Amino acid sequence: MTLAEPAHTNAHTSGYRVAVTADVVRPDGSSVHGDLGFQRLAERGIDWSVLPGDAPVLPPEYFDEVDAVLVMGHTHFDAETVDRTPRLRHIARFGAGYETIDLDACTRAGVVVTNTPTAIRRTLSTAAVTMILGLMHNVVPKDRMVRESRWADREHFRGVGLEGRTLGIVGFGSVGADVAHLMGNFDMTILGTNRSGKSTVADELGVALVPLEELLERSDVVLLTAALTPETTGMIDAEALTRMKSTAFLVNVGRGKLVDTDALREALLENRIAGAGLDVFDPEPLLPDDPILGLDNVLLSPHALGWTDQFTESVSTAALDAIVAIAEGRRADSVLNPEVFETEAWKRKVAAS
Structure with a gap:
């Protein structure tokens, strides 16, 4: 199967073609995120088209006439796909997560993979702070009681002050560091944990890196x-949830699968933790009869808390910059598998272009 001839071309096109996954982008290029700026590709003679189908795994034939693919959501690219795409040389991830992309397989197949971690940092960190503050201050139930004229219920929804409390950041990378920076004025003790157990930024911010169990x-x-x-x-x-204080809150703005949803649901229903703020889920979306949906001590967002105008502009700019760089024979920022440039597979694809 090949892509239909795109309507969005430039008279001086170089023949470089980009496919866009169809999970959150419509055939005309409009997106749930807003304007993604595809005109920047056309201005450089790069053709683009939205893929005709949306599925976790797409047929390799979709990429027969494609040089790059902009992955908007969670489309999978494994060896079965990239080994059968002799022209594809670039997978550009709109966002930071790349758990659905097999980096080793891409490297062997001569496919460079890029993402946009810097572009999402501030929008995701402010989303995390929003979730923490909204949860600690019972914003949703208090809003609801005003709308329902239940002012007398407010005595049962006192908030939790942050001064002197401890914030633990699991995955202390660029987003975690930005959260620590933003929360630095709340007079909290901030802990972190990451794979290496080291972070120059943590040292600068006075964040102690500790084992997960201690955090x-x-x-x-x-x-x-x-x-x-x-x-x-x-x-x-x-087991991890049993280590948390009964007065503690869990906030997840990372990935839904970081958490065992069944275990979290049980802990919440049994009041073994104080509450949760969730922007991501497993499964996603939650089933409509999930008891979590009826809990007042849970603040929920549909994996969209960080969707702002600035998010769209910064992430799309970073992703398209990477596509343009690779198309023009330059090295892009945020390459996840830089060793690909030394492979024979990559060199063959560049030579054939």
Whole structure:
């Protein structure tokens, strides 16, 4: 199967073609995120088209006449796909997560993979702060009681002050560091944990990096910003939740699969933790009869808390900059598998273009 001839071309096109996954982008290029700026590709003679189908795994034939693909959501690219795409040389991720992309397979197949971690940093960190503050101050139930004229109920929804409390950031990378920076004026103790156990930024911010078990036991708010890997999948399970204080809150703006949803649901229903703020879920979306949806001590967002005008502009700019750079024979920022440039597979694809 080949892509239909795109309507969005430039008279001086170089023949470089970009496919866009159809999960959140419509055939005309409009997006749930807003204007993604595809005109920047056309201005450089790069053709683009939205793929005709949306599925977790797409037929390799979709990429027969494609040089690059802009991955908007969670489309999978494994060896079965990239080994059968002799022209594809670039997978550009709109966002930071790349757990659905097999980097080793891409490297062997001569496919460079890029993402946009810097572009999402501030929007995701402010989303995390929003979730923490909204949860601690019972914003949603208080809003609801005003709308329903239940002012007398306000005595049952006192908030939790942050001064002197402890915030634990699981996955202390660029987003976690930005959260620590933003929360620095709340007079909280801030802990972090990451894979290396080291961080120059943590040292500068006065954040102590500790083992996960210690972080869970000491924190009044546990914030998840970790990347999803085989090691982090299900890291907040029943045992981890038992380590948390009964007065502590769990906030997840990372990936839904970091948390065992069944274990979290049970902990919330049994009041073994104070509450949760969730922008991501497993499964996603939550089933409509999930008891979590009826809890007042849970603040929910449909994996969109960080969707702002600035998010769209910064992430799309970073992703399209990477596409343009590779198309023009330059090195892009945020290359996840830089060793690909030394492979024979990559060199063959460049020579054939």
